[in-house]
Amino acid sequence: MAEQELQFGLEDVQLLSDDSVYKGFFEIRSLTLKHRLYAGGWSQAIRRELFVRHDAVGVLLYDPALDAVALVQQFRVGAYGHQGKQSADESPWLLELVAGLIDKDESPALVAQRESQEEAGAVIQELVPIHQYFSSPGGSCEFFHLYCGRCDLSAVGGIHGLAEEAEDIRVQVIPVAEAWQKLQRGEINNAHSIIALQWLMMNKNQLWQQLQEK
Known part of the structure; x- marks a missing residue:
């Protein structure tokens, strides 16, 4: 039997913090989050910098x-x-x-x-x-x-x-x-x-x- 395809969405992410760390011509935000894992359960808390741009x-x-x-x-x-x-x-x-x-x-x-x-x-x-x-x-x-x-x-x-x-x-x-x-x-x-x-x-x-x- 083929492995069932996992479909993750926004509900599979937990946002723990979201802070603006720089705002000039562009903005940089620091996010701490967790997300579901393909093997089951949740990831550890992850910190990522996000470069914010308009579409x-x-x-x-x-x-x-x-x-x-x-x-x-x-x-x-x-x-x-x-x-x-x-x-x-x-x-x-x-x-x-x-x-x-x-x-x-x-x-x-x-x-x-x-x-x-x-x-x-x-x-x-x-x-x-x-x-x-x-x-x-x-x-x-x-x-x-x-x-x-x-x-x-x-x-x-x-x-x-x-x-x-x-x-x-x-x-x-x-x-x-x-x-x-x-x-x-x-x-x-x-x-x-x-x-x-x-x-x-x-x-x-x-x-x-x-x-x-x-």
């Missing part, structure tokens, strides 16, 4: 007529903190998707539209959901909404971003084949962009056919 949205801007995508390049402090651990010449300016946090009363789709205009000057004509997932659930509560946005990229490019948010964003329109080569060479090395480009390569023909039928 986020990313959108791969795609122009089927040009067969090109628009990616943005900007400074990332996480990549700066990793300097020298992989190679001496790695840069903290990453090539990635348009993205933003859901920090207002907006739907993920509205955030995708707004961030595309703010970060790239692009207007999304059709928004296609790719996936929803936890970005790094071992230590962060961020939940990511990933889209592909059909755009006219013929006049997209240049420097964008909001000065009040210290954004300095360079937009590049890149043929899909070239973007794929950059990914394979490791020049695109952030998870959301990798997932979105892999999805596009797998679904591009079907996506183009669906868009033509609308």
Whole structure:
């Protein structure tokens, strides 16, 4: 007989304490908890630091007529903190998707539209959901909404971003084949962009056919 699958839920966690230990641009909370074990019973009390982030949205801007995508390049402090651990010449300016946090009363789709205009000057004509997932659930509560946005990229490019948010964003329109080569060479090395480009390569023909039928 096959082993019965265990389904654990929120009721299988006991939260013993929850304290804010830092609050700046982001927040860190210290949680002490217990949870049920697969072998039965409960774990010992476990302390974990939780990096608290709003849910986020990313959108791969795609122009089927040009067969090109628009990616943005900007400074990332996480990549700066990793300097020298992989190679001496790695840069903290990453090539990635348009993205933003859901920090207002907006739907993920509205955030995708707004961030595309703010970060790239692009207007999304059709928004296609790719996936929803936890970005790094071992230590962060961020939940990511990933889209592909059909755009006219013929006049997209240049420097964008909001000065009040210290954004300095360079937009590049890149043929899909070239973007794929950059990914394979490791020049695109952030998870959301990798997932979105892999999805596009797998679904591009079907996506183009669906868009033509609308």
